[in-house]
Amino acid sequence: MHHSPARQLRCKTTETARQLVRWAAHHRRTATGLLLRGACYGAGTGAVSILAVWVERHL
Template identity: 60%
Template sequence: MNKPRPGPTRTGRFRTTLHELARWARARHRVATGLFLRGACYGAGTTAVTLLAVWAQTRT
């Protein structure tokens, strides 16, 4: 009977890379949130102006 093979083990280098990636993401979380909010506001403003322009064109 065959013994089950153990799954891949995480090496120290892999853990270090994940730790560095998590630390990098935490450090930039606030900046990413601000950029996301700015983009959402620009999108909402563009949508509002477009809807007003379409409304104005259909009214005349």
């Protein structure tokens, strides 16, 4: 029995999502730390970018 490419992609995507959820459940503390770290890097990058635009406009 042959499956359509769309079905194969959906199955692969679903399996990947399940693996990520399983990994996060087993490594909850690590996953939470990585998420917090990424959020902090993003906030810092955004703040520096806004500061750089402000400095450019006021010089």
